[in-house]
Amino acid sequence: VGVRSTAFIRTTLAVCGFGLIACQSGDDGTVDEHEHPAHTDQAAAGAGKRAARVDRDDLPELCLRPGSDAVRDLFCGTEAPQIGSLYDLQSRLGLVFQEADLGPVDQLPMVAFYEDFPALALVLLNTSTALSGRLVSTLNPRAIILARPATMAFNRGIQRVELLSRDREDSYLNFYLVTFEQACNASAAGCSPGDLYTPRVESDWTSVRIEDDEQLKNTEFDCRQCHQRGLEHPIMLMRELDGPWTHFFMPDQDQPEGNPEASGVDVARAYYLAKGDEPYGNIPWAAIRATVGFTLQSVVERPQPLVFDGSAVFNERWPWTKGRGYPAEPEASATWYREFENFRRGEHLALPYFDPFPSDRDKLAELTEVYQRFRGGEISADELPDLGDVYPDDPQTLAEIGFQTEPGATPAQTLVQACGSCHNDVLDQTISRARFSIDLTRLDRAALDLAIARIELPFDAPGHMPPRESRQLDANALEPLVGYLRDARLSADEGALLRRAAQIGMANPLNQPSDL
């Protein structure tokens, strides 16, 4: 056990030591999701549940489906809710932090939350494999706000809010996507980084739309493709299930001593350097600097379908030897690369990246400076550059973070990496998405031609494959892939790779929890 792990254990003990709820089960049954009801009565889902009975022209489609939770209460009432900002949405769902909730921030700040938990709690991630993961970074973290009525995931850079809420009748989770527009959507120039990556994105919403997972099932935003892959019901996900919560912000307190690489403390400090005490998602800085991955860990279901073993990865990257201490440079983590290999074979989704702080330091420094000037009033929001461009440009690194296919991959490997997560046998076979499969041997000429047409579409065109926010093709992969789809002459090995990957569908069968 390295120095780092000890420090984290101390943190955990400090949290639990206050007799806080996160270490035990809740008394009302909503918190302790470990005690998820047995999935025995399969007919219960849907049966006996009621849909909204409301006479409203603008009733969202989801209100016509059975279900009962806080999100439906808000959107399926007799009148459309007036929601003009993130704050409106949060306050109607009980997801607002009050300064008074925070307590004395100069003493172990995270404690304030745990005393209140489960009223409200929060974690922040600086790198994410979730829906808008490619926009998530140190400067633009993914905020997950947990409360009894609902859980919200939000990051700037995109006009969307992810919500989930536990159904009162069958106690499974319901998934929702809120999409909003701002005045810039109607302007000739469209929305600039300044509209999307600053506090602007959180207010002056001109319209709000809500959809549920049923409505989203044949889109790139399909929640089930990740939250329900190979499972009967969707669950909350957490890849970094146990400490050291590699990509989570950590409480801004003393650094773990002698840590050879960046930690969540560095991430929180890098964030502060650029953003200062500017609130994010209406979360005050005092709360941002107090978060810890442990909070999420204490509410997600176990076992999880796919887990990133942060301490194994750390210990392999930084083998500690007596006398010499840590190496000067990190070594390759065998565990991580073995799992990347599993992903390349189509066995499971890609795991979070091994590096806790993968921002390109020069880009980060530049964007930090620009954002400071913006906050100081020296430049306007409209002059801001793309704040999402903070990762290194090296294609292999980007492939390992999860943003593109590997440079030098064969067309068959490219198909697995770029298309295999969605076009396989495990996901819903009743929708048009299932007409394309990475097992090309099943496809006729017309289907292959359609695939060529889809990948050749301009990036911004509707229908472009892979979808815009998914892993993209390497710059040199398009031409060989088109040629491959045109010839469709597969070697025996390629045929076997694609068939197996289509069947397994990245659902992780070797590690499939039997009791889920």
Ligand code: HEC
């Ligand atoms: C590409 C896979 C993927 C898709 C698609 C996806 N999620 Fe997630 N989601 C994740 C992962 C992985 C996490 C775990 C936290 C993280 O890494 O950011 C997560 C976390 C969340 C969380 C935070 C609470 C939790 O589960 O830990 C919410 C809320 C959430 N997702 C909602 C949604 C909704 C709503 C949709 C559909 C509109 C959706 N997600 C689609 C992968 C996905």
Ligand code: HEC
């Ligand atoms: C994140 C999930 C996702 C990924 C990754 C993805 N697709 Fe799709 N694809 C979809 C969805 C959803 C549809 C259905 C909606 C539509 O037609 O756009 C679809 C539709 C298609 C269709 C049309 C099927 C039909 O007959 O109507 C083709 C062809 C296709 N995809 C090819 C690809 C190829 C090739 C790749 C990889 C380069 C890829 N897709 C990657 C989600 C994905």
